[in-house]
Amino acid sequence: MKRFFKNIGPGTLVAAAFIGPGTVTVCTLAGVKFGFTLLWAMVLSIVATIVLQEMAARLGIVYGKGLAATVKSEIKNPIVRSLAILLILTAILIGNAAYEAGNISGGVLGLGSILDSYYVSISGLELNALSLLIGVIAFVVLYFGNYKMIERFLIALVLLMSVSFLITAVLTRPDISEVIKRLFVPTFPEESWLTIIALVGTTVVPYNLFLHASLVREKWESTTHLKAARMDTYVSILLGGLVSLSIIVCAAAVPTSDISNAADLAIALEPLYGDYAVYLLSIGLFAAGITSAITAPLAAAYVARECFGWEANLRSVKFRAVWIVILLLGVIFSSLSFSPIEVIRVAQVANGLLLPIIAGFLLWIVNRKNVLGSFVNSKFQNILGVIILLASVFLGIMSLIKVYNSL
Structure with missing residues (x-):
């Protein structure tokens, strides 16, 4: 058991x-x-998510480089290489700025269910105090922490988040047989298609592919650890998936459809299950916001480091400058007069547009023998990868349609 917990890390992040x-x-x-x-x-x-993240982890351990650095080294044409790096860099930095605003806004929703919000003025800019609080916590963890410290902090928050949502799901006393049936029997209720796409798009996150390929090198050093890395990936993502399933189960128990976010869900559950539901869901949403608020700037900094060939040091000035900018943008945009739900939706649209590009790069790289040697994708892995890539292209198209229709 001690060895098991020792090998848990990057997947949890x-x-x-x-x-x-x-x-x-x-x-x-x-x-x-x-x-x-x-x-x-x-x-x-x-x-x-498991299929793609396993590819990313395998790349990081076997080749010793992250996804962006590998793409940079494998594209020989200087013009094409420059365009690819510019595309990755722009997509991740802009996408993660949008994610960060959504992450902090979500954390604010969680705290806002149990605390009052108020604004403070900094150089004439009105900022939500709760957004500032989350930003300060993320800043302290990223600035003063090393990899192990960040890893342990996020593992603790993931466990807190998991326990909060799982207990709340149990309190709703769902019909277990119906839950099991719906886990494995696909159905397409009327007007559910966009929600299905959103469920996929919000789980398979593009920047995680960069983050995972980079983080495994912080934890492991050789292909002998590939089995441990895979187990870490499978267990962590399954745990994360269990949290998502628990939230769906919680929401299904609400007797009204007038719910727009998890903060509303907490309030709606209060008459049925008491104050505990409000606090458990609020804590869970806060933990979800702050964990993502830490990982999104970290991923952007890793990508920038690989694209520009900076030194492999989490405390270098350039590395810190990138995540500080992303974090600051997130705090500012989450404090403006935009609805938190609208900010989160913008982040999801960015996700849908980025995923096909990043998944395509990854699938190309993990099939190159000069990169992975005998560890290249199997035929079965390629079949799964192509299916996911096609689905992500469809997701991106639907995201664009959704944005166009909302204009």
């Missing part, structure tokens, strides 16, 4: 990243609108 406010919000809406009927879509999302 990935789970911490994808169980953010966007996931919590989408799962809440799925449960409120469609009950247990979309549980199967979350199961498929978990499988897709």
